[in-house]
Amino acid sequence: MKHALITGGAQGLGLALAENLVKRGWRLTLIDKDETQLQTAVTQLLAMRPSEAEKGISEAHTVTSGVPERKRESPSVQGISLDLLNNSALLSWLDQAAGYDLVINNAGITHRSPASSTTMDVFERVMALNWRVPVLLTQRLLNGLSRRQGGVIVISSMAGWLPLPGRAAYSASKSAVSQHFEVWRPELQRQGVHLLLAYPSFLHTQIEGNALGADGQAAKHARSTVGRVQSADAMAEQILQAYFKGNTRVWGSQWSSRFGYYLWALFPAIFRRLTWHRFKADIPDDY
Secondary structure, eight states: OOEEEEETTTSHHHHHHHHHHHHTTOEEEEEESOHHHHHHHHHHHHTSOTTTSOOSSOOOEEEEESSOOOOSSOOSEEEEEOOTTOHHHHHHHHHHOOOOSEEEEOOOOOBOSOTTTOOHHHHHHHHIIIIIHHHHHHHHHHHHHHHTTOEEEEEOOGGGTSOOTTOHHHHHHHHHHHHHHHHHHHHHHHTTOEEEEEEOOSEESTTTTTOBOTTSSBOSSOOOOOSOOEEHHHHHHHHHHHHHTTOSEEEOSOHHHHHHHHHHHHOHHHHHHHHHHHTGGGSOTTO
């Protein structure tokens, strides 16, 4: 049975990806720092209709903090409560991590704040979770992925292509993780590991509700958006369809993000004028 690891798997896009894979009969390990949400997610996945959930497997499940205890019988859905920014805890878990057929680097964090006044701690947290963690996880799990001829999915963002006001570190981190994995792609391919980079636009997920402000506390104003906000379920279906087809990239379905890409590439002055006006709430003068 195929086994997938999903970071940030207790909510939003990560949970939507987990639900989709459960319907396909996959075994899952979810990592999330919110133990309560993680337990709810594991229970929800196991409560899916028998016709859609895994068949012929024990429905044992666990939610553990950090490094899980070794068990005789592997659970069909396992939750690992782990703060991925706790480097020592992450490395301890990786020392005992199982082999996976698919690693989905989904966990992420954003901010809504002016670059001029945002603390370096905020920038470093965003870069660490959005760039460093996916690279470290993939490196450490690569041998197992290679043996299984598995794959890696990296959840980037259209913000990695487009400069959105008030999201300097987020855009930088998504650009960094995209370029890092694109450069890595031929090496992964030689090792038999398929790579899919996903570029969602605005989604209905909790990431925006958890956005940081300039001081590292919760952002105090609502996010600005452009175009339609896509559901996490729809984006998850697009991502996994693209992966199983062997595609190398997948974008959100909103025309606005694709239009924005071409506008930025061809007419950057017009793009700047439109986005600066649209996202002015993210860089208020009195922030």
